[in-house]
Amino acid sequence: MGHPKPSREIEDFMNNPYQQGAFARPAATLAVDARARFIMRTYTHLIGAIFAFAALEVAIFQSGLALPIAQALSGNWMLVFGAMMLTGWGATHFAQSAKSVVAQYFGLGMYVLMQVIIFVPLLYIANASAPGAIESAAMVTTLGFAGLTAVAFVTRKDFSFLKGIMFWGFIMAMVAIVASMIFGFHLGTFFSVAMVGLAGAAILYDTSNVLRHYPENAHVAAALALFASVAMMFYYVLRIFISSRD
Amino acid sequence: MPLIEGDPAPSKPLSPSERRVTYWFAAFFGLCCLGELLSGYEPAKLTVLFILLWWVPLLFVHELGHAGMAKLLGWSVSDIVIGFGRDLWRFRIGNTQVRIKWVLMEGYVRPVPTELAWGRLKMALIFGAGPAAEAGVLAVLFGIYGSSVLLSSSADIAVLAAQSLAVAIAISLISNLFPRGAPGGGVSDGLGMLLSWRISTEALEQMRLRPRLVEIARLMDEDHGDQALQLAEETRLAFPDQFAVELEYGIALGAAGQLTEGMVQLEAIGPPEAHPPATQAVLLEAAALLVLAADADELLPDACDAASQAVALMPEDRFLALTYGRVLFESERYPQALRALQGALGHLGDTEVEGRCLAFLAMTCQHLGQKDEAEAYRQTLPGRLQSPSLQRRVDDLMAADVPAEPPTEQAG
Known part of the structure; x- marks a missing residue:
């Protein structure tokens, strides 16, 4: 028995230049098992990144490095912010690399490491002055993430329309953060609430991208985007818990 | 997050329901910002607003810096585009098409060489002229206020506005001089200045x-x-x-x-x-x-x-x-x-x-x-x-x- 003639759709796919580079075919257009594999891979990488983050934080706190790191960062927030921007840019650049899996993992690893260091001062304050806040924030973030993920999975809505408003939200947030560092004012609970809202929108947006737009080979980049959004939500939920116990 | 490079979602216009959700979210975000400004109000918080407002005139200064340098060097300019999105105002000055757009966040200028002598140097100078124009504004600001006022904390609104302008210039200089690609296949001024030395005839x-x-x-x-x-x-x-x-x-x-x-x-x-x-x-x-x-x-x-x-x-x-x-x-x-x-x-x-x-x-x-x-x-x-x-x-x-x-x- 000869090979069946490929369907027009398969022919189109085989001839489709978009299966390469930034235009790679979205996983959402693949067969069910390939789609499921992509989603599993993405969330496995996300969970792996979260566990790596938690394990490194525990190691830093148990080794006694937390206090010196927190002290070093507290006096140099502008430097930290600059480094964060640069590392974030570099990490995502590597994670988006379609050609090298090693580069993608390097990007994700770099990003997790950067977040580990940035979180140290806040976790140190929470540990010292608001016992239980870390656990509560972790619980709220987990519930928030699960709820938003469920919304995206159940409704199947394309949340990519949030891109514009999120872009402007992030621009405003960055300007506010830079201004607060330079002019020495404190960004309080309202700002944290706005950032939690923004992080929630980002989770919806990223999840919808995982379901609809990321190409099959971009599971590491997808996991990085989700990790960045979850980390941001955790950071500002923790800030709210700390300030509520002041 | 949408600021991450390589965002896979396609750009598309919003449906009426998506527009409603966007407005609600913008209202929520705006109310939070207002709440943040008013709770524990201090004049320094106004600097966020000042920095955002200063960005617009700075954008004009920046793009006119590029265009002015091109003219000064004897080249012509085919387009000056300020902002992105749809055109708000479109007019011509001589052979130059000027387009002012709705979203005044970034822009570009298209120089046209009239002759090729010293082309690389001229390209580098044109790329550098945008940031240089902003640096010129910063120098004037320091000339007016002096470093002692601009670099020390103040509750005076006028001083805070001037300091915000200085911060906006600093942000613009860093973002423009950092060598990176720009949307649409363009390059930042920093990368442009570097690449100008290798540009072919x-x-x-x-x-x-x-x-x-x-x-x-x-x-x-x-x-x-x-x-x-x-x-x-x-x-x-x-x-x-x-x-x-x-x-x-x-x-x-x-x-x-x-x-x-x-x-x-x-x-x-x-x-x-x-x-x-x-x-x-x-x-x-x-x-x-x-x-x-x-x-x-x-x-x-x-x-x-x-x-x-x-x-x-x-x-x-x-x-x-x-x-x-x-x-x-x-x-x-x-x-x-x-x-x-x-x-x-x-x-x-x-x-x-x-x-x-x-x-x-x-x-x-x-x-x-x-x-x-x-x-x-x-x-x-x-x-x-x-x-x-x-x-x-x-x-x-x-x-x-x-x-x-x-x-x-x-x-x-």
Whole structure:
């Protein structure tokens, strides 16, 4: 028995230049098992990144490095912010690399490491002055993430329309953060609430991208985007818990 | 997060319900910001607002710095574009087209060399002039207030406004001088200054030719094939042996109804395989454009192949993707055209090209029976699409209420 003639759709796919580079075919257009594999891979990488983050934080706190790191960062927030921007840019650049899996993992690893260091001062304050806040924030973030993920999975809505408003939200947030560092004012609970809202929108947006737009080979980049959004939500939920116990 | 590089979601206009959600979210975010400002109010918090407000005049200063330097060096400027999104105001100053847009966040200037002597140095100076103009404002600010006032904390609103201007300039300088790519295939001023030293004479020559090539393309768009051919011939005489002109001349022959001559012209440039990938891609794209310009429907499958190969050679090039989308559209392969055009739309920095892409997206959605999406795309055209003939084509198609294509092909 000869090979069946490929369907027009398969022919189109085989001839489709978009299966390469930034235009790679979205996983959402693949067969069910390939789609499921992509989603599993993405969330496995996300969970792996979260566990790596938690394990490194525990190691830093148990080794006694937390206090010196927190002290070093507290006096140099502008430097930290600059480094964060640069590392974030570099990490995502590597994670988006379609050609090298090693580069993608390097990007994700770099990003997790950067977040580990940035979180140290806040976790140190929470540990010292608001016992239980870390656990509560972790619980709220987990519930928030699960709820938003469920919304995206159940409704199947394309949340990519949030891109514009999120872009402007992030621009405003960055300007506010830079201004607060330079002019020495404190960004309080309202700002944290706005950032939690923004992080929630980002989770919806990223999840919808995982379901609809990321190409099959971009599971590491997808996991990085989700990790960045979850980390941001955790950071500002923790800030709210700390300030509520002041 | 959307600020992460390589965002995979396509850009598309919002539906009414999506618009409502966006407004609610913006209201929530705005109320939080207001709450933050008012709770524990201190004058320093106003600096966030000041920095955002200063950004707009700084953008003008920056772009005029580029344009002013180009003029000073004897070059001309074909476009000054301030902002992105749809045009708010469009006018000409001499040969310069000025476009002020709705979203005043970034901009660009298109210098045109009048002669090539000291081209690299002049390019570097033009790139550097934008940041230099802002640095000049910073110097004036320090001259007026003095470093003791600008660098110390104050509760005085006027001083805070001046300090915010200094911070806005610093942010702009860092963002512009950091060597990086920019949307639409552009580069930051920092990277531009570095690359200027390696720019080839051919690239400078192409910048010099660009206004003529744009005009030829515009004439072909408006179905003035004979005028396009005439201008192409004149350009060919003025700039002999220029690769870009030879290509455009070949396409213009097709637009003037001389398809065979156009094909001979492109073949005379040489087989694509003889060139490096970027040139191969441009050649293949020209072949596809020739078929489109000549309305040679029987050759559309070949045009599809050529455009497809061009995109495969340069998958990151959104302009090639737009051509591929157009060819697929004309071939009535609408699901594939939709995907190609959505991919192209992502980062088309040039609004005119963005307008064309949106027009084809509107027509593609209409053919696919996605009426709401088609209408949403059409709504984005005013202030973006500069081609009256394409606008008419969109309007006619939408008015005709064409039946949806049967879903014989899956989007991909």
